[in-house]
Amino acid sequence: MSETVTPARETGTNEAAVPRRAPGLPGLLNRSTLLRHLVLAVLAGVVLFLLTQQLDPFRNFQLATVAAYLCATAGLTLLVGMNGQLSLGHGALMAVGAYTVALTQNALADRGITGNQVLPLSLALGVLVTMAAGAVIGLAAARLRGPYLAGVTLAVAVAVPAATVTFDEVFNSEQGLSVAVEPPPLSLGLYFPNERWQAWVALTGALLTMLLLANLVRSRVGRNLRAVRDDEVAARLAGIHVGRTQVLAFVVSAASAGLGGGLLALLAQSVSPGAFSLTLSLFLLMAVVIGGLGSLSGAVWGAILLVALPDLTHDSAQLVSLPPAVAQRLEGNLPLAVFGLTLIVVMIAAPGGVQGLLRRIGARARRRAPAR
Secondary structure (H helix, E strand, O other): OOOOOOOHHHHOOOHHHOOOOOOOHHHHHHHOHHHHHHHHHHHHHHHHHHHHHHOOHHHHHHHHHHHHHHHHHHHHHHHHHOOOOOOOOHHHHHHHHHHHHHHHHHHHHHOOOOOHHHHHHHHHHHHHHHHHHHHHHHHHHOOOOHHHHHHHHHHHHHHHHHHHHHOHHHHOHHHOEEOOOOOOOHHHOOOOOHHHHHHHHHHHHHHHHHHHHHHHHHOHHHHHHHHHHHOHHHHHHOOOOHHHHHHHHHHHHHHHHHHHHHHHHHHHOEEOHHHHOHHHHHHHHHHHHHHOOOOHHHHHHHHHHHHHHHHHHHHHHHHOOOOHHHHHHHHHHHHHHHHHHHHHHHHHHOOOHHHHHHHHHHHHHHHHHHHO
């Protein structure tokens, strides 16, 4: 007779007594979104830290500017690409954060409170004030759709710079405000490059922003944002509070823009209404569309384009000899024209933006790899 193998459950064997292997690091990374994003943020921080050691001061300043813009483009990607709300006023929200940081830094310096330890306080206050402004705009946006929403945000983009001119005793009108910024800490060395220190501060803010937004997108809140974007009626039937979700998207996006504006104020050590005009809002919107609205990676490409395209346009214009009057007229309008042309080309050649194009190239390469 053949022996019958009795399952462990029937014989009463205690399965809990069988030791289980602890999951390795790859298993933990697959299970925990937060841990995976933390590891990616740390790796990116190490790479950027090493990169700042090799770059000259001007390139470090450009890298810091990209990081400041990344905060704004990442928040705008969340709002427009993942929640479907159009905003033409994010430049004004950056201005709110920048002026808040400038006023805070100057007020603390007047009271003798100095040192780089006050930077987090100023930036946090800038984020909080901008969040409050975003909540007000979001409450109005939750009741508007399409061109009406665009009109409200456009009015904000025009009203905020105008307010800084009207209340000139506080904001110093068109001349703007200088920002009291301390030099790098003495612990870094007496001759430590200021641009490298600025890059470290801006990159820290950008990495924290990307880490928080990436986890938010992967959470239940992120799923609600996309559900509202895809179909508001279906989202409402599924139990999602549409208005609350839209206001939350505006608040988070405004907080990111406020941090980006505050970082720009620290980098330039001055803030004026001309730096946050309607043109900046248009640049931000075009940048996130060109980079790719579907993911936060597209916001990185958009921030890089915001810094690289104007410089390339300026260098290219200098190669062509033009009359002084024509050159002066093109100086302010040519970057916007180049951005518009780039947007048209990208929408025709790669509707998903730069990130969408790279994703398709990667998918095609993976399909061809087994065949080879």
